[in-house]
Amino acid sequence: MRNPQSIMEERKTRERPQSGPGAVIEVEDLVTHYGERMILKGVSMQVLENEIMVIMGGSGSGKSTLLRHLMALEEKTSGSMRILGKDIDQITRKEFLDVRKKLGVAFQSGALFSSMTVGENIMLPLYEHTDLDALTMEIMARMKLEVVELSGFENLMPSELSGGMIKRAAFARAIVMDPKVLFCDEPSAGLDPVVASALDDLILDMRDAMGMSIVVVTHELDSAFKIADRITILDRGEILMIGTVEEVLASKSDRVQALLNRIPEEDTMDPDEYLSRLVGEDNPGTAHL
Amino acid sequence: MAGQKLTATQRIEGVGKLAVAFVESVGNGGIIIAESFYWLLFGVRERQPVRISAVIQQMMDIGVAAIPIIILLTGTIGVMLAIQGIHTLRIFGAESRVTVGIAFSVVREFAPLITGILVAGRSGSALAARIGTMKINQEIDALKVMGINPTRFLVVPALVAMLVMVPALTLLGIFMGLFAAGLYVNADLGISLAAYAHDTIDILSLDDLGHGLGKSCIFAVLIAVIGVVNGAGVQGGAEGVGKATTRSVVQAISAIIITDMLFAFVATR
Numbered sequence: 232m233r234n235p236q237s238i239m240e241e242r243k244t245r246e247r248p249q250s251g252p253g254a255v256i257e258v259e260d261l262v263t264h265y266g267e268r269m270i271l272k273g274v275s276m277q278v279l280e281n282e283i284m285v286i287m288g289g290s291g292s293g294k295s296t297l298l299r300h301l302m303a304l305e306e307k308t309s310g311s312m313r314i315l316g317k318d319i320d321q322i323t324r325k326e327f328l329d330v331r332k333k334l335g336v337a338f339q340s341g342a343l344f345s346s347m348t349v350g351e352n353i354m355l356p357l358y359e360h361t362d363l364d365a366l367t368m369e370i371m372a373r374m375k376l377e378v379v380e381l382s383g384f385e386n387l388m389p390s391e392l393s394g395g396m397i398k399r400a401a402f403a404r405a406i407v408m409d410p411k412v413l414f415c416d417e418p419s420a421g422l423d424p425v426v427a428s429a430l431d432d433l434i435l436d437m438r439d440a441m442g443m444s445i446v447v448v449t450h451e452l453d454s455a456f457k458i459a460d461r462i463t464i465l466d467r468g469e470i471l472m473i474g475t476v477e478e479v480l481a482s483k484s485d486r487v488q489a490l491l492n493r494i495p496e497e498d499t500m501d502p503d504e505y506l507s508r509l510v511g512e513d514n515p516g517t518a519h520l
Numbered sequence: 521m522a523g524q525k526l527t528a529t530q531r532i533e534g535v536g537k538l539a540v541a542f543v544e545s546v547g548n549g550g551i552i553i554a555e556s557f558y559w560l561l562f563g564v565r566e567r568q569p570v571r572i573s574a575v576i577q578q579m580m581d582i583g584v585a586a587i588p589i590i591i592l593l594t595g596t597i598g599v600m601l602a603i604q605g606i607h608t609l610r611i612f613g614a615e616s617r618v619t620v621g622i623a624f625s626v627v628r629e630f631a632p633l634i635t636g637i638l639v640a641g642r643s644g645s646a647l648a649a650r651i652g653t654m655k656i657n658q659e660i661d662a663l664k665v666m667g668i669n670p671t672r673f674l675v676v677p678a679l680v681a682m683l684v685m686v687p688a689l690t691l692l693g694i695f696m697g698l699f700a701a702g703l704y705v706n707a708d709l710g711i712s713l714a715a716y717a718h719d720t721i722d723i724l725s726l727d728d729l730g731h732g733l734g735k736s737c738i739f740a741v742l743i744a745v746i747g748v749v750n751g752a753g754v755q756g757g758a759e760g761v762g763k764a765t766t767r768s769v770v771q772a773i774s775a776i777i778i779t780d781m782l783f784a785f786v787a788t789r
Contacts, residue, residue, distance in 0.1 A: 299661075302665050304661055304664060331664075331667035334665055338661065338662060339658075340657055342658040342661065342662040344659055344662075345653075345657075355668075356667075356668075359568070359668050359673075408666075414665075
């Protein structure tokens with residue numbers, strides 16, 4: 232891991248707006264299963280107004296599952312969740328649709344529709360949810376492409392774009408309805424450091440310019456430290472800690488430090504516990520040696 | 521472990537899982553049909569109407585693009601029926617009555633069947649591949665988060681296009697099959713095309729046409745639903761899409777043939 236002091240110095244180069252007092256997302260004791268396997272084990276967290284919340288964790292920690300729950304894409308086993316002040320278990324379908332219109336998402340793969348041009352991809356939410364005329368929609372799509380520095384690419388097909396450009400186009404589509412909350416799944420995964428850093432700047436710019444809350448799932452430490460207002464660290468379906476970058480860097484927790492210093496989990500485990508997990512004593516049904 | 525013999529319990533468990541998967545697929549199909557008709561009827565009220573442009577695009581892909589192959593194959597089937605019919609009836613010296621066999625076979629059986637099989641191979645597989653690819657690329661999730669119902673956006677246009685184009689292609693297949701058979705009968709038996717057409721119209725009733733077109737509507741729903749269920753069930757990346765596509769074609773063709781037999785049985789009682 233980089234020197235914490237250099238991380239904090241770098242963060243000082245950019246002024247950060249204050250997060251709002253209200254929460255746009257509130258999760259209480261969220262439990263979820265895939266089949267019989269428990270993925271999230273009572274997760275509770277909040278995402279504040281105008282905040283960039285980064286969710287981190289190792290592979291299999293449940294961070295992608297948590298993100299899918301925050302986007303209301305998964306059925307939970309138990310717990311409660313409020314998005315933009317609405318309890319999603321209590322609202323009508325119309326209210327749920329209204330909530331959905333205020334969310335934007337940039338998936339890891341971009342998830343652009345391959346049969347549509349970049350411009351058509353960006354205009355789709357406008358076409359589906361507004362009564363705007365075609366010219367206005369085109370102008371709005373061009374404006375969003377300008378924000379993500381992709382002006383002039385509206386007539387290309389997604390297959391003609393590079394990885395970084397696809398992610399930028401996905402951002403443009405995600406923000407076209409001016410969402411209150413933007414979700415980003417591994418925005419810098421698979422990109423070279425220069426492009427990844429530029430995308431981090433874009434996330435910060437979008438928050439500053441549009442005043443939205445942004446939830447980012449990433450395992451890129453540099454990216455997380457650069458953009459986060461607060462970080463949630465997940466480990467095996469449980470929250471290890473939620474805190475500011477300073478608090479995370481100063482954490483004395485072995486598991487937090489192991490994640491920050493990229494130390495494999497087995498190196499920090501008690502040998503007996505590790506052996507027990509390896510031979511399946513905790514869960515005899517899953518071991519077939 | 522690979523190569524290990526399965527115990528009786530494991531075999532029973534396997535059969536049980538297959539049965540559950542089958543019931544689940546049928547259930548999913550039923551839900552998709554119900555949901556599709558809901559969006560078709562109430563989409564405007566929900567401010568999510570089914571887009572006519574999407575339906576027309578699907579109709580072009582499913583129907584218009586299939587016209588050449590439908591003409592070729594139903595024409596060939598018509599000629600084949602004429603050859604076989606004349607050959608068989610010649611045994612009894614009744615080859616001039618071949619028109620009866622051709623007319624009933626083409627209108628009630630072969631045109632709907634061949635059209636159904638062709639559309640299942642061309643468009644049912646394409647639908648499964650498209651939805652499967654969209655699923656693994658998270659495009660379906662993107663639609664949901666955007667507040668766009670995937671059934672309304674992806675399934676309804678394909679279903680409506682199938683319901684219009686499969687009967688339309690069947691009608692085209694009927695004309696082509698009868699016309700090609702007529703050309704052969706004219707060449708082999710010297711029966712004029714006018715006499716052949718007169719005989720054919722005389723023999724056939726609107727019920728026969730309804731039988732063929734009714735079946736084709738059922739085939740259309742089967743092809744669309746099987747394609748969607750298989751596409752939506754894709755797991756495991758590109759390999760999963762390939763498997764779903766193959767499964768979709770096999771299941772759709774099997775369903776068409778079995779339904780055809782059941783329909784013929786019920787309709788002739």
